[in-house]
Amino acid sequence: MEISITKTATPAQKPDSSTLGFGKVFTDHMFIMDYSVDKGWHDARIVPFGKISLHPASTVLHYGAEIFEGLKAYRKEDGSVQLFRPIENIRRMNRSAERMCLPQIPEDDFMDILKKFIGFEQDWTPSAPGTSLYIRPFMFGNDESLGVHSVKNATFMIITSPVGSYYKEGINPVKIMIESDDVRAVRGGTGEAKCGGNYAASTRAGERAEQKGYSQVLWLDGVERKYIEEVGAMNVMFKIDGEIVTPKLVGSILPGITRKSCIELLSNEGYKVSERLISVDELIDALETGKLEEAWGCGTAAVVSPIGELCYKDKKYTINGGKIGQVTQHLYDTLTGIQWGNLEDTYGWTCKL
Numbered sequence: 001m002e003i004s005i006t007k008t009a010t011p012a013q014k015p016d017s018s019t020l021g022f023g024k025v026f027t028d029h030m031f032i033m034d035y036s037v038d039k040g041w042h043d044a045r046i047v048p049f050g051k052i053s054l055h056p057a058s059t060v061l062h063y064g065a066e067i068f069e070g071l072k073a074y075r076k077e078d079g080s081v082q083l084f085r086p087i088e089n090i091r092r093m094n095r096s097a098e099r100m101c102l103p104q105i106p107e108d109d110f111m112d113i114l115k116k117f118i119g120f121e122q123d124w125t126p127s128a129p130g131t132s133l134y135i136r137p138f139m140f141g142n143d144e145s146l147g148v149h150s151v152k153n154a155t156f157m158i159i160t161s162p163v164g165s166y167y168k169e170g171i172n173p174v175k176i177m178i179e180s181d182d183v184r185a186v187r188g189g190t191g192e193a194k195c196g197g198n199y200a201a202s203t204r205a206g207e208r209a210e211q212k213g214y215s216q217v218l219w220l221d222g223v224e225r226k227y228i229e230e231v232g233a234m235n236v237m238f239k240i241d242g243e244i245v246t247p248k249l250v251g252s253i254l255p256g257i258t259r260k261s262c263i264e265l266l267s268n269e270g271y272k273v274s275e276r277l278i279s280v281d282e283l284i285d286a287l288e289t290g291k292l293e294e295a296w297g298c299g300t301a302a303v304v305s306p307i308g309e310l311c312y313k314d315k316k317y318t319i320n321g322g323k324i325g326q327v328t329q330h331l332y333d334t335l336t337g338i339q340w341g342n343l344e345d346t347y348g349w350t351c352k353l
């Protein structure tokens with residue numbers, strides 16, 4: 001894979017690790033590559049970070065042909081930088097592309113681009129505890145016409161942002177509202193693709209929950225409004241009567257890499273882990289009978305996010321006394337230990353640049 005490089009003439013001052021938020025500061029460069037049906041992927045280039053220009057009829061602006069990924073580069077104690085299961089992000093992005101009629105990127109080329117570009121920007125990976133370099137690959141349809149069809153032109157980019165620790169004030173359990181009106185996705189729709197449109201459609205419920213004092217919503221399935229799907233933009237897991245349960249991937253749920261890692265870790269450690277349908281009635285029953293021991297969201301940004309309170313139809317339920325549970329804490333310690341290289345990676349999940 002040939003990648004041309006244009007270095008910035010005005011490198012920025014790297015921010016102080018203690019001031020980092022999420023996705024506000026970007027590194028000096030970005031990666032871009034173009035696709036056309038005739039030429040395939042071409043003009044792979046690293047260029048100074050900056051604005052891009054689009055034709056006003058560009059497909060993405062009208063019909064939402066956009067997909068993305070999110071992963072992180074972690075700085076180890078010895079100064080080197082590593083990725084966590086990047087092949088999973090690559091494969092998922094190609095599955096999202098297939099769903100949205102966008103072009104796929106051969107796995108080897110994608111991996112090559114990722115390693116070269118992150119290698120090029122690696123000095124931007126912060127080293128303070130809990131900080132990392134967030135990597136955002138994304139792709140959009142870029143035909144310059146209003147016709148509706150699968151796109152003939154697309155653009156793939158990667159931008160990178162040094163991000164602060166998700167838990168600056170320690171891991172505090174969040175309050176979650178079970179959403180009965182809006183739905184995030186339906187089977188056969190785009191729920192299992194990581195596409196921008198899913199986020200646009202989810203924002204209203206999240207905002208309403210925030211106004212009522214909750215951090216996020218727990219989504220129910222779009223057909224029966226009965227089965228648990230996800231929490232905000234994270235997958236969700238429960239410990240019910242000793243068993244770890246998480247919604248099965250039925251087509252409307254995003255197949256998270258953190259979810260997959262939690263399942264593999266816990267199964268390997270001898271926990272009973274079930275991927276199955278979980279109805280809201282089962283959950284409420286488990287809450288009322290004291291069988292719901294733990295609940296947490298999981299995703300790359302937070303790793304795990306314990307749920308301390310659930311609200312359903314105006315009734316409030318506390319989980320594990322509003323404190324982080326033992327399994328949730330164990331997952332956090334193990335995954336972050338492997339990601340930052342402080343624990344031995346017996347799974348072969350980490351990837352050097």
Ligand SMILES: *Cc1c(COP(=O)(O)O)cnc(C)c1O
Pocket residue numbers: 070194230232233234235254255256257258259298299300301
């Ligand atoms: C990205 C995402 C997740 C989490 O996936 P990870 O690979 O674990 O980061 C979960 N749900 C939604 C809707 C997402 O977009």
